[in-house]
Amino acid sequence: MSQQKILVVALMQRGAASPATYELLTAGRSLANALKQPLVAFQVGGTAESARELVERGADRVLWSGGAALQDFNDELHAQAVLAAAAQEKPSWLLLPASVAGRSLACRVAVKLGAGLATDVNEIDPASGTVKRSHYSGNLQATMEFKSEVRVVTVQGMVFPQAPRQAGRSGEVAELAFAPAAAGMEFLSFQAEEAGEIDLGGAERIVSGGRGVGGPDGFKLIRDLAHALGAAVAASRAAVDSGWIPYRHQVGLTGRTVRPKLYVACGISGQIQHLAGMSTAGSIVAINMDPECPMMQQATISVVGDMFELIPLVIAEIKKRRGAPVAA
Amino acid sequence: MALNIVVCVKNTPSTLAVPVDAATGLPKTAGLVFAMNPFDEYAVEEAVRIKEKNPGTTVTALALGPESDHAVLRDAISRGCDAGVLLSGPELQGGDAFAISRALAAAIKKLNGQKPVHLLLFGKNTNDDNSGTVGGQVAAWLDWPGALSVKKIESIDESSAVLWRMMEDGVDKVKVQLPAAVGTVKEINEPRVPSLRGKMAAKKASIPTWTAADLALKPEDAGAAGARVKLARSSAPPPRPAGTRIAGATAAQTAEKLVATLVERKLI
Numbered sequence: 343m344s345q346q347k348i349l350v351v352a353l354m355q356r357g358a359a360s361p362a363t364y365e366l367l368t369a370g371r372s373l374a375n376a377l378k379q380p381l382v383a384f385q386v387g388g389t390a391e392s393a394r395e396l397v398e399r400g401a402d403r404v405l406w407s408g409g410a411a412l413q414d415f416n417d418e419l420h421a422q423a424v425l426a427a428a429a430q431e432k433p434s435w436l437l438l439p440a441s442v443a444g445r446s447l448a449c450r451v452a453v454k455l456g457a458g459l460a461t462d463v464n465e466i467d468p469a470s471g472t473v474k475r476s477h478y479s480g481n482l483q484a485t486m487e488f489k490s491e492v493r494v495v496t497v498q499g500m501v502f503p504q505a506p507r508q509a510g511r512s513g514e515v516a517e518l519a520f521a522p523a524a525a526g527m528e529f530l531s532f533q534a535e536e537a538g539e540i541d542l543g544g545a546e547r548i549v550s551g552g553r554g555v556g557g558p559d560g561f562k563l564i565r566d567l568a569h570a571l572g573a574a575v576a577a578s579r580a581a582v583d584s585g586w587i588p589y590r591h592q593v594g595l596t597g598r599t600v601r602p603k604l605y606v607a608c609g610i611s612g613q614i615q616h617l618a619g620m621s622t623a624g625s626i627v628a629i630n631m632d633p634e635c636p637m638m639q640q641a642t643i644s645v646v647g648d649m650f651e652l653i654p655l656v657i658a659e660i661k662k663r664r665g666a667p668v669a670a
Numbered sequence: 671m672a673l674n675i676v677v678c679v680k681n682t683p684s685t686l687a688v689p690v691d692a693a694t695g696l697p698k699t700a701g702l703v704f705a706m707n708p709f710d711e712y713a714v715e716e717a718v719r720i721k722e723k724n725p726g727t728t729v730t731a732l733a734l735g736p737e738s739d740h741a742v743l744r745d746a747i748s749r750g751c752d753a754g755v756l757l758s759g760p761e762l763q764g765g766d767a768f769a770i771s772r773a774l775a776a777a778i779k780k781l782n783g784q785k786p787v788h789l790l791l792f793g794k795n796t797n798d799d800n801s802g803t804v805g806g807q808v809a810a811w812l813d814w815p816g817a818l819s820v821k822k823i824e825s826i827d828e829s830s831a832v833l834w835r836m837m838e839d840g841v842d843k844v845k846v847q848l849p850a851a852v853g854t855v856k857e858i859n860e861p862r863v864p865s866l867r868g869k870m871a872a873k874k875a876s877i878p879t880w881t882a883a884d885l886a887l888k889p890e891d892a893g894a895a896g897a898r899v900k901l902a903r904s905s906a907p908p909p910r911p912a913g914t915r916i917a918g919a920t921a922a923q924t925a926e927k928l929v930a931t932l933v934e935r936k937l938i
């Protein structure tokens with residue numbers, strides 16, 4: 343019987359690998375070392391050059407399939423490609439990013455492989471073969487056991503550090519020929535998010551506003567602070583439902599789940615639905631008028647005060663420390 | 671243009687504060703109030719909106735759960751669905767997304783045999799398990815095209831639909847051939863509240879219950895026996911350590927202290 347492998351799916355989107363790919367390589371490397379199995383990355387789309395980078399970031403071997411059919415995400419075609427790689431490599435673990443595409447792919451691949459699937463995994467125990475993930479919107483942490491030989495897992499973003507690039511690291515790169523079969527989906531177009539926006543899922547720092555922001559104009563202040571910190575902009579459901587900021591910025595039960603190192607919550611009371619999306623942030627800074635609200639109780643650092651007064655002063659202080667001119 | 675739509679719904683706890691049973695190590699949901707998974711409300715609403723724009727369209731709500739889950743199907747009917755089907759029986763219980771999606775797919779095949787299904791709608795995930803994979807796995811079982819995180823169904827006819835899919839970096843516009851499976855996100859619509867007329871219709875509706883045998887599922891392929899993953903135990907996440915409060919004599923001093931602390935902790 344051929345040796346089993348750890349297989350990481352590296353999804354190329356808009357011609358580039360996402361940082362999540364390099365996080366998967368860290369998770370995969372750790373599994374590969376523990377189980378003494380090779381770490382193989384399957385790059386869907388891209389080029390031999392981008393595949394080479396995956397070797398430099400820890401893969402023992404990289405397979406890649408390219409071509410026009412895999413340029414934009416197509417659930418069925420990408421699944422066909424991943425299944426071809428899985429049929430060849432016979433993975434014991436198959437790791438995908440916990441993105442829209444990753445989840446969609448994982449669904450199809452798990453069914454076709456007859457494999458168990460655990461999504462948004464935040465801990466992997468190679469010894470027991472179990473994984474941990476949150477359920478009940480982060481209020482409980484579940485330990486999942488697999489009953490299948492192949493374990494399909496989507497890994498939550500920001501849980502594992504990105505595998506560093508080691509220039510010159512050796513490993514095999516091979517193209518896996520992909521002949522697309524018929525698919526019921528046709529990709530028509532892509533509308534990018536506004537320029538300069540940092541994606542919430544991969545953001546190390548996030549500045550978020552809630553009802554206390556008071557209106558769309560208040561989000562200008564949130565954006566200014568985010569800009570000063572190099573952070574992504576987020577919002578609570580109350581702010582999104584009020585039409586102050588688009589839905590894609592919403593963090594919480596009905597929005598995105600994030601795991602930044604720093605989450606600055608401004609004027610957010612901390613309803614359980616919002617905490618569900620951000621309570622695993624490394625450090626939480628809460629700025630609020632209400633010292634007793636749930637977010638202030640959760641916060642690593644809390645500041646009681648008026649955000650409209652404090653935030654400009656915080657921005658000025660950051661600029662001062664960086665030596666940038668501060669507006670009068 | 672008459673379409674035939676199936677929408678998957680789940681009866682889930684209305685609270686997120688679910689205790690863990692000390693004896694089993696599993697979430698203790700007995701005695702909690704259950705209602706339609708909030709994310710399924712968007713899928714139901716979208717199905718009903720398509721029906722309202724396309725005379726002759728029928729919408730069937732489909733759920734898997736205990737007999738008491740008739741309630742969630744009646745809720746769906748009260749919101750405008752025409753019919754409901756419950757998949758139930760001991761052999762269907764205890765499954766993971768793999769087994770549940772297999773049973774739902776078998777039911778959709780059965781419905782498709784009665785009258786061809788054009789579209790399957792489902793919510794982005796459930797508020798209990800949070801996996802967001804049942805709909806995608808149903809699509810896989812059926813070999814249908816599918817898209818998750820759909821924020822708009824731009825157009826639909828008997829043969830295809832144009833969808834706006836929310837990706838992390840923007841929006842994909844894709845065209846799917848029907849039948850297809852579509853997962854919806856909150857942005858797609860604003861769910862209505864059940865009407866009095868809808869409530870009356872729901873009260874009168876006869877909701878069939880299909881068992882694993884009705885779905886021609888082998889016992890080893892259904893419920894807990896057919897699952898590929900198992901929830902071994904559940905626990906509360908570790909509490910966050912107590913935080914510190916920063917305050918200065920003036921707002922400027924507070925801001926200065928806050929930035930100094932963030933720098934000291936290497937957070938900025």
